[in-house]
Amino acid sequence: MSWTEGYREWLPPATIRDSVACYWVSVTSPGRGPAQAFVHPDGCTDLIWQSGRGAFIAGPDTGPAPMQIPAGTVLVGVRLWPGAGGPAFGLPLAELRDQRVDVIDCLPRLAGQLPPELTPQHALSAITAAACQLVSAGPPDNLVRHATTLLADSRTTVAGLCTALALSERQLRRRFDDAVGYGPKTMQRVLRFRRVLTQLAAWPQADLATLAVQLGYSDQAHLTRETSRLAGLPPAALAKALQPPPSRARAAP
16 A cells, blocks of 8 residues: 555455445645545545544535645545445444544444554554454445435435335434435435536536536526535536646646
8 A cells, every 4th residue: 555645545345345335545745734625425424544533433424524634644444335334333323414423432442443543554454354344243224225226316206215115204214314324315415416526527617507407406506506505615616626636747837
């Protein structure tokens, strides 16, 4: 593993991919000032080790989550799919919604495996081992995983989903609150928003009225309201923020 500045992610072993979306690391240069990161909602939950802090859980977000990262910080993370976080941690994820909670406060035995003084390489080994243990002991809620797949279609309604799954709306909401951290309607909004991010990153000059219709929004104003709520930015500003910065070599005079 290279511990150079930047962000990188990779797939977990095939045996745990039903629960784990990816492993990732982020390294901030010690020679710069603090970095500002903006995390957008994705329906996932992350177990993160931070150098000098130790381990914490990044609960499911329902809006933009700015994070100030000190210079020289190393973050090592495991990202869990929607429907996998609650069972793996043994906690109703609704209790962690929009929060960053130190592991020692909710899973003290796990905190002992991920102390702040680990080297990044040892932290990577420890957090991947912990992830395997957690998802083996608490496999994902497959009904919620299946429901999330169905919700990716913007034409799916919660009522129709309940009929397809033979659950009441109350039962479905409880399953989502426990395994994802929020209800199916919010999950559907987040999934549609993630498609917006993909499109704007690839085509920042996309016609927004056309994009709104293609992705299932009622109109451009609806698209604007949703990106403002979920990302804190209207679509045009969000498209600009998603573009990679110019390389230092090209930016130099």
